[in-house]
Amino acid sequence: MAASPLSKQKVFMGMINHDNRRTIEPFLGFELLLFRRFQQQPGLWYEWRTNLSRKASHGTVKDLEAACTSGDTALQTLESLEELGVGDIHQDLWFLSVMVHRRPKNLLEFVEMEIERERCKRLPKYGETLMMRYLNLYNFTVLSLDSMFKFGDDNRLPREIFRCPNVKSLSLKYNSLEYLPCDIGRMSKLEYLALTNNKLSVWSLPYSL
Structure with missing residues (x-):
């Protein structure tokens, strides 16, 4: 048998x-909660991603990445984000603060790839979601x-x-x-x-x- x-x-x-x-x-729980929220509120993802990309063009994202990896607490990271003007993070989006604190390179790389995909007008596969693209990127x-x-x-x-x-x-x-x-x-x-x-x-x- x-x-x-x-x-x-x-x-x-x-x-x-x-x-x-x-x-x-x-792949950790705060990543799942973050991408689930972005999928529920596409406008939030677009606004935050656009602000972050705008800062990247001025070189300030490197400052953000340095702040995120310097051992600051999640709350301090949240304050650093607001100072850099990449978009206010409400307290109920704590998982975004944790994501930026724990895995800034992953998030920044994914943001850059998403912007490049849209710039080149490459459509996502049928049924493919934001979370799925993130999961596939890091396998x-x-x-x-x-x-x-x-x-x-x-x-x-x-x-x-x-x-x-x-x-x-x-x-x-x-x-x-x-x-x-x-x-x-x-x-x-x-x-x-x-x-x-x-x-x-x-x-x-x-x-x-």
Whole structure:
């Protein structure tokens, strides 16, 4: 009898696998929340990206990048952004502040590529979203998405994260998830799936696993 696809995967609902650690840079929760917000509010993305690009043309983005990597706190980084005039960041956009603080090079590189794509009038592929282009650019193999949602948040997982063909490790701990979408079956290379402290049962796991 042929083994099911799940038989070679490691699924954890109540424990942590200490034998499958990764040293590669993962895709983190604040990145998911940031790009989800930008997709919900395209005008916000366009305004912030345009302001940042305008500063880049005057060389001040290098100052921003230096400030972001100097060990400042996220709040200080937020203040630095406002001083540079790249767009006000409201407190409920804390994940934008964290993104600029933790991964300024990723964000700046992505902004530059998006502006160049539009300048050359290259249309995105059908159904391709902003988050999907970011995920494809960095070809993440590890998605570490623990504790992303506060109580009462919309904790539905975006389908984009299940369309990353090379993901080997997916951690979704402490997210109060009640079900997993069937799209998780697309992750053919998945080896490690952590689901500790969610509201899942065996019956809420999709058959596609």
